[in-house]
Amino acid sequence: MSPVFKRHFWLAGLLFSSLTSCFAGEHAPPDFAAIESVQARKTAFFDYLQPIAARVNTSILEDRSRLLDIAESKDSIGWWDRRFLNRLAERYDVDPSDKQTLLRRVDVLPVSLLLAQAANESNWGRSRFATQGKALFGQWCFTPGCGMVPKGRPAGQTYEVRSFSTYRDSVKAYVHNLNTGDAYRELRLIREQERKRLSSPEGAELAEGLIRYSTRGEEYVKEIQSMIRFNKLDRFDDVASACSHTEMDHRC
Known part of the structure; x- marks a missing residue:
């Protein structure tokens, strides 16, 4: 069985699993x-977020699998x-010709x-930012009204904690932040x-790259x-x- 076929066969199974098991992540x-x-x-926190994380990762793996076929x-x-x-490439802020960097990010x-x-950033889903703004990771934004103003924000500072419509949006933004932000280049190199x-x-x-x-x-x-x-x-x-198990194409 070719590596490409194995990758697609595995991905189809993961997609089916995601569709049948991840709907819980859409519930309140x-x-x-x-x-x-x-x-x-x-237990409730992990059980609620794990399917959301799995679905977000599955979507990324779809893109990565197709990108590998092209590369x-x-x-x-x-x-x-x-x-x-x-x-x-535009979504991940990379030149389309630089497939190595793109694969490192996707x-x-x-x-x-x-x-x-x-859990750490949201106090197990109990913080004001999590309950009111669906913000699980304390991500900052700098456009007025983009989020919630932290209590005790120093005078002269303009940052807010970014708000989201759903927890899934919060997870997607967090993953994209680590996959594209200059501050997390070391994390991506460790993963590679x-x-x-x-x-x-x-x-x-990978936490070593969160310094x-x-x-x-x-x-x-x-x-x-x-x-x-x-x-x-x-x-x-x-x-x-x-996807990286040895019986699969390790690059997928």
Whole structure:
């Protein structure tokens, strides 16, 4: 079986799984603040966000699979693929001819990393930004009215915490931020190296590339890694990164 066929066969299975299991992510979220048991709150938080993360990652893998087909093709690509490539490159802020950088950006994030950061940044879905603005990751924006003004924002500062219509929109924006932001180039390089070693990128490893996500720097990185390990969040990573299993084309 050719690598391209294996990649497409695997992707079809993942798409079917995503469509049948991820609709829960479209439902209204639980009232996390009303759940008194810490363990029950954690379970509800992970159970709600994991399908959303899986769906976002699946969409990225669709694009990555097609991009790999184009990159591997020995023939000149047709106008339809050229159109796809140009649009994808524009979305990821890359020159269409720079396929290596584009492949470095069009890739999934381990669900373990996403869940740990969402829990950390939103206080397990209970923060004002999460409940009122569907903001799970504390992303800043600088256009007046783009989000919510943090309490205690220093005088003269204009940033707001970006608001979203749905939690899925928040997850998509977070993933795109890590996949394109200059501050997270190291994270993308770590992920690329893990791909080359036929290994599924792990959340705790990629967290090393978050040194600039928070003003707390290394302390923040260690806290995210601790949350991943303590809550055994790597158990969620198979859905997002199964593409790199050795029986599949490791580059997909």
